[in-house]
Amino acid sequence: MSKKLKILFLSAEVAPFAKTGGLGDVGGSLPKALHDMGHDVCVVMPAYQKIEAGYPGVTPMPGILNVPTGAGSLIAGIFQSTLPNSEVPIYFVAEGNLFNRPNLYGYGDDAYRFAFFCRAALELTRALEWKPDVVHAHDWHTAPALTWLSTAGQAYEDFRGIASVFTIHNLAHQGKTSWHIFNYMGIQSHSLAEEGYNEVNFMARGIYHATMVNTVSPTYAQEIMTPAGGAGLDALLRHRAYDVHGILNGLDYEEWDPAADGRLAAPFTAEQLENRLHNRRALQARANLPQRDNIPLVAMVSRLDWQKGLDITGHVIHLLMNGLSGDAQFIVLGTGDPAYEEMFARLASYHPDKMTAYLSYDANFAPLIYAGSDIFLMPSLFEPCGLGQLIAMRYGSVPVVRATGGLVDTVQDGETGFRFNAYTADAFWHALQRAIYVYNVDKPRWRTIQQTGMMADYSWQRSASGYEQLYEWAMARTLKG
Secondary structure, three states, X not given: OOOOOEEEEEOOOEOOOEOOOHHHHHHHHHHHHHHHOOOEEEEEEEOOHHHHOOOOOOEEOOOOEEEEEOXXXXXXXXXXXXXXXXXXXXXXXXXXXXXXXXXXXXXXXXXXHXXXXXXXXXXXXXXXXXXXXXXXXXXXXXXXXXXXXXXXXXXXXXXXXXXXXXXXXXXXXXXXXXXXXXXXXXXXXXXXXXXXXXXXXXXXXXXXXXXXXXXXXXXXXXXXXXXXXOOOOHHHHHHOHHHEEEOOOOEOOOOOOXXXXXXXXXXXXXXXXXXXXXXXXXXXXXXXXXXXXXXXXXXXXXXXXXXXXXXXXXXXXXXXXXXXXXXOXXXXXXXEOHHHHHHHHHHHHHOXXXXXXXXXXXXXXXXXXXXXXXXXXXXOOOOOOOOHHHHHHHOOOEEEEEOOHHHHHHOOEOOOEEEXXXXXXXXXXXXXXXXXXXXXXXXXXXXXXXXXXXHOOOEXXXXXXXXXXXXXXXXXXXXXX
């Protein structure tokens, strides 16, 4: 490391304070890994209802923050805390009308809510007398910060010369709103080719204005530059191709550790795989399935959403449960689209002695599924990074995945799991059959696949090194002007 960097980390979600998906995991883990490398990291997120109501360890900061807007100055309050088990400071921007609501997103004024949050976060650095070297913004919600910094912000000495990195977690959500938002933010700008008449697209703005851009896996970085994967922004991404990088998300090895996970029936390591049997039997007991040791126990833990490949899953589970690959059991845990919930509920009702469907989400049950199953399914249509396959490998469950996004970068076919290419039930079924064949006839090879997956390094330390390199490139570019 050449020097200690001051990094302002902006995210709409930071686990455990607010989380709907992978974005929250990154917000809660990456800053700690960067801090461990010696950097000065400051995290800022909105003060949602849970924070306003009184969150353990979160305290209000004295004073108020005046946030300039086109409609005059608005007042924000600031709460403060540290990320759990760390010294990394986290600040929460409070504005009762904007953030003290039941949900994080899904409101008609989301663009204004997050534009205000971004402007307040930048003003907070002034109040703290702490000028960042790099602003690291995540997804469209924090793109307004980069848009303001590279336009109106250039008029202020405090905000000049700051490098920026924009991380795309999910390109499909773009934060489109009307041009009036620029009056609110005090910005003069031109329209982008990706924006319709009188429209601002904050995802496009983040890509356009950031010094460096990255996604959460190398393969997804390539996929989003194609018309099929670019969600209408592929031309802009190709224009910036030289500055677009892919850095794989990490896994929090403190939270996900099969040797020390209190949520399991029995701890185990790659050297003690026989101890997994206790978890398998505990899982079968909980799922009311016969306790059979030598048939494949197949599992899925997923948001029940079209993106997750569920359109090609029903037929595959139907074949599996009807014994077309021999005896097997199946457990699914997840909630989401009612059509997919109904599909799994119906399949489970046909095969009560072989399949259990938990149509809810239980964070304390999920680890036992990872630790007790033999095969883990992730047939995603697209997957920017994916967390399920990383947890499954760490817990000795062999993933069967579609070759897309981060699944390509983490699952090596025949070595740490099994992959298929075509988005069809047929291709998925063949991959699952290959896995079951090895499980049934070649136990030594199966054990090697499990152990190789368990010992792979997908820690946040590895990812943080990639971000450190990106920050240094961004700073070098900014200095060069």
